[in-house]
Amino acid sequence: MSKQNLLFTPLKAGALELPNRVVMSPLTRSRAEAEHVPGELIAQYYAQRASAGLIIAEATMTAGDASAFIAEPGIYSPEQVAGWKKVTDAVHAAGGRIALQIWHPGRATHPLLNAGAQPVSSSDRPIRGEQIRTLQGTYDYPAPRRLEVSELAGIVELFRAAAENAKDAGFDAVQVHGAHGYLLDQFLRDGVNDRDDQYGGSLENRARLMFEVVDAAIQVYGADRVGLRLSPLVPFNDMVDSDPRALTEYVAEQLDRRRIAFFDLRHANHAAPAEEVLARIARRAYTGVLMRNGGFDQATGEDALAAGTADAIIYGKPFIANPDLVERFRSGAELAPVDFSTLYTPGPKGYTDYPALESAGGNHLALAV
Ligand SMILES: Cc1cc2nc3c(=O)[nH]c(=O)nc-3n(C[C@H](O)[C@H](O)[C@H](O)COP(=O)(O)O)c2cc1C
Numbered sequence: 001m002s003k004q005n006l007l008f009t010p011l012k013a014g015a016l017e018l019p020n021r022v023v024m025s026p027l028t029r030s031r032a033e034a035e036h037v038p039g040e041l042i043a044q045y046y047a048q049r050a051s052a053g054l055i056i057a058e059a060t061m062t063a064g065d066a067s068a069f070i071a072e073p074g075i076y077s078p079e080q081v082a083g084w085k086k087v088t089d090a091v092h093a094a095g096g097r098i099a100l101q102i103w104h105p106g107r108a109t110h111p112l113l114n115a116g117a118q119p120v121s122s123s124d125r126p127i128r129g130e131q132i133r134t135l136q137g138t139y140d141y142p143a144p145r146r147l148e149v150s151e152l153a154g155i156v157e158l159f160r161a162a163a164e165n166a167k168d169a170g171f172d173a174v175q176v177h178g179a180h181g182y183l184l185d186q187f188l189r190d191g192v193n194d195r196d197d198q199y200g201g202s203l204e205n206r207a208r209l210m211f212e213v214v215d216a217a218i219q220v221y222g223a224d225r226v227g228l229r230l231s232p233l234v235p236f237n238d239m240v241d242s243d244p245r246a247l248t249e250y251v252a253e254q255l256d257r258r259r260i261a262f263f264d265l266r267h268a269n270h271a272a273p274a275e276e277v278l279a280r281i282a283r284r285a286y287t288g289v290l291m292r293n294g295g296f297d298q299a300t301g302e303d304a305l306a307a308g309t310a311d312a313i314i315y316g317k318p319f320i321a322n323p324d325l326v327e328r329f330r331s332g333a334e335l336a337p338v339d340f341s342t343l344y345t346p347g348p349k350g351y352t353d354y355p356a357l358e359s360a361g362g363n364h365l366a367l368a369v
Contacts, residue, residue, distance in 0.1 A: 004302050009021065014226075015261065018097065020053040021301075021311065021313060022315060023314040024325075026229070029343065030343075030344040030346075031346065033071075033083075036072065038073040046087055046091050048352060049096070050094035051326045053097075056099045058073065060102060061076065062104050062161070064076060064114075066105055067109065067114055076162065084170070084171070087169075088171055101176075101177050104155065104158065104177075104182060106121045106182055107186060108127060119141075120183075121144035122186045122193040124146045125194070156213055159216055160213075163220035175226075175264065176214050176228045179231035180234060210228075214260070230248070230266065232248050233267065245278065249282075252285035262311075264291045267279070267292065283308070289312065290311050291311065292304060297318075
């Protein structure tokens with residue numbers, strides 16, 4: 001166990017009071033019920049992980065024709081809001097805090113997942129070199145339809161309604177998904193965005209849609225309960241940008257002006273030199289709470305906190321098999337391995353059946369003192 005234990009110190013992120021700096025990353029697990037409604041199983045799963053400083057719940061659909069996975073949850077219908085209310089109640093009853101990641105896949109989906117609807121994007125360029133899974137099989141991505149400027153207010157409206165619904169459902173905050181090659185990232189990064197209108201070309205133009213969405217979320221929640229995820233170097237979904245440093249700096253400056261609760265910088269691998277440069281740029285331009293994610297373990301997380309390159313560390317895969325990750329870090333217990341075969345399969349197996357350490361008398365706890 002690390003000497004410093006900064007991971008276990010409290011942190012104020014906007015209006016959020018985190019008891020520790022071990023944050024749970026948004027993780028799609030495809031366990032929603034029919035019509036993308038979250039049920040008891042999802043409530044149980046998140047409640048099991050309530051000791052995280054903050055849970056950022058999985059990418060959640062902002063519209064009925066914006067599904068990209070099978071059985072991911074939505075936040076656009078009254079039934080979904082009622083389902084999520086059970087989730088937030090369960091997490092709060094277990095002493096936790098939970099934010100919702102609001103999301104639109106843009107071109108990273110398929111008509112078979114959306115009743116025949118063609119995907120939309122900043123351009124008509126399809127994702128190449130990757131495929132998408134549907135109930136009918138795995139396919140190449142189709143070419144998206146390029147959104148007209150006149151349609152973009154409607155996209156912002158989807159996110160605003162999602163934030164309002166998230167508030168009704170009792171979420172402590174929302175995180176705008178600006179990462180991983182989904183719709184907002186498809187506008188942001190110039191490997192996809194080839195527009196020549198006010199939503200293309202300069203960084204300011206490419207980031208316009210994302211900040212319209214962030215501002216809509218701020219109107220609903222207040223800046224102190226809004227976060228943003230960004231992944232300038234993550235190539236997933238066939239993404240690239242010609243100048244990720246300038247992009248990071250511009251977004252960080254804009255977030256700083258808005259005083260949002262937290263900035264989630266998602267690295268492909270935090271230790272890569274190019275990623276460390278981005279972290280330094282973000283740190284300099286953004287004076288709020290910077291959370292970093294991507295391949296951290298306990299020791300490297302402590303190092304980043306000690307070096308001042310992050311205020312909190314976001315853990316993804318470690319939370320899948322270790323619902324009590326905070327306690328395991330604290331006690332120096334071994335981490336359970338993830339069963340990758342059950343990441344997206346229905347039911348509790350590989351979802352809610354990963355046990356916590358025994359609370360009393362276990363060897364792990366004995367080792368910790
Ligand atoms: C099963 C799985 C599902 C994921 N789903 C999401 C998601 O819904 N939203 C998101 O922003 N990132 C998602 N990610 C990425 C993780 O949040 C995280 O960024 C990534 O796993 C790197 O962190 P780690 O090294 O701690 O696992 C997912 C990753 C995995 C493995």
